[in-house]
Structures are given as C-alpha cells and as structure tokens.
Amino acid sequence: MDPTPLTIRYFAGARAAAGRAEEVTPAGRSLDDLTVELVQRHGDQLAAVLRVASFLVDGVTCHDRETPLPGGATIDVLPPFAGG
Known part of the structure; x- marks a missing residue:
C-alpha cells in the first residue's frame, strides 16, 4: 500500500461546510471510511x-x-451545482 497521503479538495458548498479548500489525510481506506472521518472532523x-x-x-x-x-x-x- 502506498503511504502517500490523500489530498481532499472541496468545491463550492463543500468548501464552505469544511471551512477550507483543501486538506490531506492518510491513504489506505475507502471513500465510505473517508467520508465518516471527514464528518467527524468537520461536523x-x-x-x-x-x-x-x-x-x-x-x-x-x-x-x-x-x-x-x-x-x-x-x-x-x-x-450539486445550480446554474443556468
């Protein structure tokens, strides 16, 4: 397994909700596991x-x-993006 961390980039409402545009976190888990961690971290x-x-x-x-x-x-x- 590659120990290089993951880079998480947030866009639009996700950026506002996380309070940041980007962060890094350890690799080696699934997207489901990652989303649980991000909710615990950011609410x-x-x-x-x-x-x-x-x-x-x-x-x-x-x-x-x-x-x-x-x-x-x-x-x-x-x-989801709104627009016209």
Whole structure:
C-alpha cells in the first residue's frame, strides 16, 4: 500500500461546510471510511453536503465507495451545482 497521503479538495458548498479548500489525510481506506472521518472532523454541515456530493478520484468519478483509495490520490468533493 502506498503511504502517500490523500489530498481532499472541496468545491463550492463543500468548501464552505469544511471551512477550507483543501486538506490531506492518510491513504489506505475507502471513500465510505473517508467520508465518516471527514464528518467527524468537520461536523453536520459537511455531512449534509457529502450525502449529495459527487466524488472524483484523480479526475474520474468514483462509483465504488468501498475500494481502498490509492496513496497520493486527489479526491474532489463536488456538491450539486445550480446554474443556468
């Protein structure tokens, strides 16, 4: 397993809920495990965003939330966007 940490990047409402644009965290766990940790770290406001967010792992939509994330990956947290 690659020990290189994950980079989490927050966009729009996720950024506001987390109170930051980016952070790093250890690798080796799944997206489901990571979201539990992020909610514990940042609280209910981020939990609400994560329930409806999309996640990109190194620019690719993540459909398998149970596979361990590779070390060094960048995880983008994308809440639904409004616009016209």
